[in-house]
Amino acid sequence: EAEVAQSPRYKITEKSQAVAFWCDPISGHATLYWYRQILGQGPELLVQFQDESVVDDSQLPKDRFSAERLKGVDSTLKIQPAELGDSAMYLCASSLETGGQYFGPGTRLTVT
Amino acid sequence: GESVGLHLPTLSVQEGDNSIINCAYSNSASDYFIWYKQESGKGPQFIIDIRSNMDKRQGQRVTVLLNKTVKHLSLQIAATQPGDSAVYFCAERGNSGYSTLTFGKGTMLLVSP
Numbered sequence: 001e002a003e004v005a006q007s008p009r010y011k012i013t014e015k016s017q018a019v020a021f022w023c024d025p026i027s028g029h030a031t032l033y034w035y036r037q038i039l040g041q042g043p044e045l046l047v048q049f050q051d052e053s054v055v056d057d058s059q060l061p062k063d064r065f066s067a068e069r070l071k072g073v074d075s076t077l078k079i080q081p082a083e084l085g086d087s088a089m090y091l092c093a094s095s096l097e098t099g100g101q102y103f104g105p106g107t108r109l110t111v112t
Numbered sequence: 113g114e115s116v117g118l119h120l121p122t123l124s125v126q127e128g129d130n131s132i133i134n135c136a137y138s139n140s141a142s143d144y145f146i147w148y149k150q151e152s153g154k155g156p157q158f159i160i161d162i163r164s165n166m167d168k169r170q171g172q173r174v175t176v177l178l179n180k181t182v183k184h185l186s187l188q189i190a191a192t193q194p195g196d197s198a199v200y201f202c203a204e205r206g207n208s209g210y211s212t213l214t215f216g217k218g219t220m221l222l223v224s225p
Contacts, residue, residue, distance in 0.1 A: 004155075040120055042200070042201050042215025043156065058213060089153050100146050101213060103155035 002026045004104035006092050012110045018080035025073070026096030033101060034067055034077045035091040036068045042089055043103075049075060050097075082111045120199060122220040131189040131223075134204035135216045142204035146181070146213070147176055147187045151198045154188060159200075164207075189221075197223045 005024040013019045025032045030051050035043035046065065048056040051072040060067065064083070069075040079086055089111050093101040127129050137145070138192045143164040148156035162176045162185075169176050175188040185202050199220050203213040 006155075040218075041190045042203075042218055044215075045212050048212055093155075100158050100161050102158055103148075108153070 004092055004094055004102055006090075006107055008107055009105060010108045011012055011111065013082050015084055015111050016078050016079065016081040019079045019109065020076055021109075022094075023075045023077070023092030023104060025037075025075075026102055029094035029096055029102075030072070031095045031097060031101075032075050033093040033095075034075070035093065035103075036060050037089040037091055037106070038066045039089075046077070055064035079109075082109075084111050091111070120218050120220045120224060124222045124224065125192050127192060127194060129192050129223050131192045131196070131219065131221060133187045133189075133200050133219045135185040135187075136220075137183050137185055137202065137204045137216065138214070139204060139206055140162075140180075141207050143207040144186050145176070145178060146203045146205075146206040147174075147185075148201045148203060148215075149196075149198045150218075153179055156201060169198065192223050194225055197221055214221075220224045 007022050018083045037043040043078045047060045047067045049069045052069050061093045065079055089106045089108050091103050091106045093103045095101040118148050138151050147159045150156045158220050160171045160174050160176050162178050173190045173222045176215050177186045199218045201218045202216040
């Protein structure tokens with residue numbers, strides 16, 4: 001069964017350092033999402049791509065976060081510099097244009 | 113019974129019981145709803161979805177009910193098993209353009225053997 005792949009699964013970094021997460025969506029899924037999830041809460045959307053274009057980044061803290069999906073397939077989310085409050089689970093999901101979103105296993109980020 | 117924990121509402125049931133998890137959604141224009149199951153340390157797992165032109169949809173051991181009048185969604189799990197223990201989230205999607213999913217607060221389901 002096709003799955004969304006994410007790496008790394010866990011990341012520990014010091015504040016002010018740069019960190020990057022990678023996501024490979026389900027083959028054929030044109031829409032890709034990055035979410036942040038704080039423990040005990042539901043995921044919150046950071047950015048949504050349709051193919052290689054950003055269609056919603058209204059909740060992305062653009063002073064320190066960036067995301068790209070250059071060829072419309074895999075994607076990278078970067079944080080620079082990381083802050084203590086960025087500690088969370090970062091989830092990637094993908095979908096066909098209509099239908100449900102399928103999530104990857106996530107990257108657990110700890111900023112010390 | 114159902115209780116509000118420190119972080120999440122919690123539903124505790126015995127193995128073999130039927131479970132009902134409820135969700136109130138916020139946007140009357142939402143046209144698509146999904147239930148997700150999330151186990152500790154893992155990403156949300158798609159369980160079942162329903163579109164707003166339906167009021168009931170059944171899967172394997174799960175049923176989703178949609179009441180648009182009161183903006184209420186429920187997930188029924190038949191013959192609940194210990195492996196069903198997880199946090200369950202409902203999510204709604206608006207009906208315009210590239211509408212995104214908005215997740216509810218989540219309910220923790222604890223199944224005792």
